[in-house]
Amino acid sequence: xxxxxxxxxxxxxxxxxxxxxxxxxxxxxxxxxxxxxxxxxxxxxxxxxxxxxxxxxxxxxxxxxxxxxxxxxxxxxxxxxxxxxxxxxxxxxxxxxxxxxxxxxxxxxxxxxxxxxxxxxxxxxxxxxxxxxxxxxxxxxxxxxxxxxxxxxxxxxxxxxxxxxxxxxxxxxxxxxxxxxxxxxxxxxxxxxxxxxxxxxxxxxxxxxxxxxxxxxxxxxxxxxxxxxxxxxxxxxxxxxxxxxxxxxxxxxxxxxxxxxxxxxxxxxxxxxxxxxxxxxxxxxxxxxxxxxxxxxxxxxxxxxxxxxxxxxxxxxxxxxxxxxxxxxxxxxxxxxxxxxxxxxxxxxxxxxxxxxxxxxxxxxxxxxxxxxxxxxxxxxxxxxxxxxxxxxxxxxxxxxxxxxxxxxxxxxxxxxxxxxxxxxxxxxxxxxxxxxxxx
Numbered sequence: 001x002x003x004x005x006x007x008x009x010x011x012x013x014x015x016x017x018x019x020x021x022x023x024x025x026x027x028x029x030x031x032x033x034x035x036x037x038x039x040x041x042x043x044x045x046x047x048x049x050x051x052x053x054x055x056x057x058x059x060x061x062x063x064x065x066x067x068x069x070x071x072x073x074x075x076x077x078x079x080x081x082x083x084x085x086x087x088x089x090x091x092x093x094x095x096x097x098x099x100x101x102x103x104x105x106x107x108x109x110x111x112x113x114x115x116x117x118x119x120x121x122x123x124x125x126x127x128x129x130x131x132x133x134x135x136x137x138x139x140x141x142x143x144x145x146x147x148x149x150x151x152x153x154x155x156x157x158x159x160x161x162x163x164x165x166x167x168x169x170x171x172x173x174x175x176x177x178x179x180x181x182x183x184x185x186x187x188x189x190x191x192x193x194x195x196x197x198x199x200x201x202x203x204x205x206x207x208x209x210x211x212x213x214x215x216x217x218x219x220x221x222x223x224x225x226x227x228x229x230x231x232x233x234x235x236x237x238x239x240x241x242x243x244x245x246x247x248x249x250x251x252x253x254x255x256x257x258x259x260x261x262x263x264x265x266x267x268x269x270x271x272x273x274x275x276x277x278x279x280x281x282x283x284x285x286x287x288x289x290x291x292x293x294x295x296x297x298x299x300x301x302x303x304x305x306x307x308x309x310x311x312x313x314x315x316x317x318x319x320x321x322x323x324x325x326x327x328x329x330x331x332x333x334x335x336x337x338x339x340x341x342x343x344x345x346x347x348x349x350x351x352x353x354x355x356x357x358x359x360x361x362x363x364x365x366x367x368x369x370x371x372x373x374x375x376x377x378x379x380x381x382x383x384x385x386x387x388x389x390x391x392x393x394x395x396x397x398x399x400x401x402x403x404x405x406x407x408x409x410x411x412x413x414x415x416x417x418x419x420x421x422x423x424x425x426x427x428x429x430x431x432x433x434x435x436x437x438x439x440x
Contacts, residue, residue, distance in 0.1 A: 060138045061111040063181075063216070070176045071106070073152045074098055077166060080121050080153050085129025092164045096151035099127060102144045105178045107219075112172040113138045115163045116154055123149040139219065141178060181220060195293055197426075198241065199225045207269055209239045211276050211284050214292075224291030224321065229278055231298040236260035237278035237308075241297070256298070278304075282311055282318060291321040293345065296331050309338035329367030332379075336371055343378040344371065345405060350384035354396050357381075372401040380424060382407040385414045394421040 079093035080086065087095070108118055118135040125147055133142065136157070144150075154173050156164045199213025200206065200220055206213040214225045228241040232255060243256040248267045255263055255275075264274050278294075285292050300308060312318045324335040325345035332344040346368055356365055372379045380403045388394060394404055398421065405424035409415055415425055 060109045064109055064111055064174050067181060069180045070174045073175060075170055080151060082132050085121050085123060092156055092161060094154040094166060094169055099123060099149040099151060102150050103146050105141060105143050107176050107178045107181065108135045108140045109174045110138050110172060115157060115160045116169050116172055117157050118173055119153045121151040121153060194222045195291060196222045196225045198228065207273050209241060210273055211280055215284060215288065218288055218290040226293045226295060227281055228295045228297060231256060232260045232263055233257050234259040235301040235304060237300055237304055239276045239281060285321060286315050286317050289317055293323045293325055296324060296326040299331060305334060305338055312339050329364040333367050333371060341377040345380040347382050351387035352381065357400055378403055380405045384408050385418055391421050394418065
């Protein structure tokens with residue numbers, strides 16, 4: 001009997017310990033969850049901007065192979081606990097071996113975002129852990145507080161642990177100061193908008209008139225790009241300045257006599273970049289939100305004009321950000337008819353005569369006079385300031401209802417001279433063409 005009581009007492013104690021331990025465990029776990037929840041909510045995601053839209057890892061990989069001015073993250077094997085900022089031993093993580101001082105906003109590039117995750121651990125000036133910031137996309141821009149200290153960690157994404165390789169992880173992640181990626185960019189002043197000529201290709205990292213060049217121009221701060229639209233033999237609107245191009249094999253190809261399927265098989269450059277279609281550009285522009293000035297080199301087929309109109313008219317983003325330019329007023333009119341209030345640019349003589357704009361009876365000028373009467377839409381004319389007579393000449397054109405784009409501007413002095421009269425400028429700055437649009 002005494003033994004039974006003793007056994008019963010022991011069992012009761014064990015049950016009580018298990019129950020109490022469970023409560024303690026749940027309490028501790030609850031505290032950890034609360035701490036983790038607070039930690040996550042304290043992350044300052046407002047200072048981060050995902051620049052991935054439409055770009056993806058392929059573009060990031062191209063950038064990584066071209067640019068070389070990156071921040072030394074001082075990576076070593078090991079991890080950092082996200083909840084406490086303390087080091088811990090692990091073979092499936094890389095961490096900065098010491099505190100880093102960062103001076104300005106950074107760009108985090110990850111060419112394998114499906115495999116690796118980047119965290120930026122934040123400490124105060126005394127080295128006390130504050131919070132962390134997480135970058136899971138291929139391209140992220142983040143603000144930095146110079147008074148704080150930082151350490152990076154690179155770790156496998158959940159479910160991708162089997163792909164972990166320290167060398168691959170180290171080679172896939174790069175961090176650089178945002179400003180270091182382009183020192184030639186024409187920084188827009190307040191109230192201005194810049195468009196890169198054929199995208200940002202002057203650096204050599206990308207080819208002109210490609211999705212990568214358009215997207216990278218946007219990443220670097222341009223509001224968008226000027227885009228040349230030609231036509232393949234099957235009617236597909238293709239993005240290229242010239243119909244005749246020289247391939248990487250040295251042969252000349254006439255793209256206007258080839259179908260788009262044939263064009264895609266041509267190797268135009270050392271890498272595998274292909275000529276995109278107008279639809280590719282509109283897709284990327286809508287996802288990302290950048291502006292495009294379509295320089296139409298060849299008429300769109302009726303079917304593709306209908307498709308274009310349907311695509312743009314159904315998208316608030318595209319309707320706001322798409323402009324059309326051409327040497328033919330008829331082309332501009334067809335786009336204006338398809339997309340009401342579409343901004344158009346007539347790319348005619350360097351300095352059209354006032355009398356021609358008023359009275360000349362050819363189709364171009366008659367078409368322009370018709371479009372300029374639409375007061376709720378912008379109709380622009382290109383003028384080379386070096387060919388213009390004076391500012392009075394520009395004022396006379398404006399009296400007819402046109403907006404002026406000062407084209408081929410080569411000096412800041414000319415911009416200053418014509419700034420009061422013109423809303424738009426197309427200029428060359430340190431090898432980079434850009435169109436500046438002033439708000440008015």
